[in-house]
Amino acid sequence: GAGVSQSPSNKVTEKGKDVELRCDPISGHTALYWYRQRLGQGLEFLIYFQGNSAPDKSGLPSDRFSAERTGESVSTLTIQRTQQEDSAVYLCASSLVSQGPYEQYFGPGTRLTVT
């Protein structure tokens, strides 16, 4: 079946503009995660959705970052008034459920460059 997909694959934007990144999880996966990966660094947790529960937003770095998910489908990560330090690869992952021995399946990422 189809894996996790993300769009766009690359995004170049000017400082101060808003951007929207999209993630399509694997069908039937109730858990969805967003991570940020700066060049040469590890994964930084941003936000996680589990079914219809309130999302865990504890990793969002500032109020310029927000994310939505409709039911158990597509999610969008929005960054308002982008800054150069927002440049990174944004990875989305989905999991069957958030608890237990269920691995995350990652999308290919969106490379965001803020000029």
Place this chain on the structure above:
Amino acid sequence: AQSVTQLGSHVSVSEGALVLLRCNYSSSVPPYLFWYVQYPNQGLQLLLKYTSAATLVKGINGFEAEFKKSETSFHLTKPSAHMSDAAEYFCAVSDLGDTGNQFYFGTGTSLTVIP
């Protein structure tokens, strides 16, 4: 909260030599443990996972990892390195929380294979 420590941000081995990538976790309760690999310009791919069955877990591409509760470790090994193993490797933990969980990733180890 969990934490994951990967000792050695960069590891270099000769082709054909043993690969050993170290991962230690902090938990009083055995968690679920995962190793992911990230090839250049790609998303993360699951190598193997520990789910409290066998302590020695075999994964793809000849990798294996051994869960050692007494050492709170889950080191990744491969008997003979291949050039294609050059990549970034991430250890991850998910705990057994009742209200959902987030994965905790290590900072990654970059593996270089020298011909």
